[in-house]
Amino acid sequence: MAGILTNLRSTVIAGFVLALALMIFYVYGQYSASSHIGEALGTTAFWAFIVRWAHVLCGIMWIGLLYYFNFVQIPNMPNIPDEQKPAIGKVIAPAALWWFRWGAMGTIAFGIILAALNGYLVDAYLLGFTDGGASTIIGIGMWLGTIMWFNVWFVIWPNQKIALGIVEAPAEDKPKSARTAMLFSRTNTLLSIPMLFAMVINQNVF
Incomplete structure (x- = not known):
């Protein structure tokens, strides 16, 4: 964890990865199981x-x-x-x-x-x-x-x-x-x- 936080670029990338994980979690909760991401992207x-x-x-x-x-x-x-x-x-x-x-x-x-x-x-x-x-x-x-x-x-x-x-x-x-x-x-x-x-x-x- 310290390796991520001591490098600004790594910190920002980690933040975007966490945001992406939250987005996927949210989309799966909102859309039907058959077409989660595709349905959202449309x-x-x-x-x-x-x-x-x-x-x-x-x-x-x-x-x-x-x-x-x-x-x-x-x-x-x-x-x-x-x-x-x-x-x-x-x-x-x-x-x-x-x-x-x-x-x-x-x-x-x-x-x-x-x-x-x-x-x-x-x-x-x-x-x-x-x-x-x-x-x-x-x-x-x-x-x-x-x-x-x-x-x-x-x-x-x-x-x-x-x-x-x-x-x-x-x-x-x-x-x-x-x-x-x-x-x-x-x-x-x-x-x-x-x-x-x-x-x-x-x-x-x-």
Whole structure:
């Protein structure tokens, strides 16, 4: 067991194997004994579930790192001795930003696929104007998520590349870019709260 847990790749693979075992157990409990897996694989609901699972996994990676940046890294940077700060900028931040931006990409991609599979993609992006308001709340959540994704890829990441010295830029541009990235990261933190509310409330009736 220690051999699995001391290697991140092995840990993640083991997690997916356990999830697969749970899926097989669930499918065998839901479908007739004659065609368990084949019957499940033939349903849109099954694939919508798989895509929703991927959507949530990517979302946890994305929002988790967003909150790490805003609740941990940024507030504590002033407390880090100057001689230690390059380790954050050259090692920790670039790695975290890689997972951050691709988590955002995975979340938006799987979210769009999920909405298409469930038949509400256009209605949601039109905020329910075409279905009597049934897709309004999920549409608001999708628009907020789309804005956040745009901020990650077209504002935060380009400015972080300048601030961290990943791309060549005049030295005087770095503080401005760092501030822009921080402000848009804070914007995403703000938007994440109503976005998650819209996503969760859409799954519940009360």
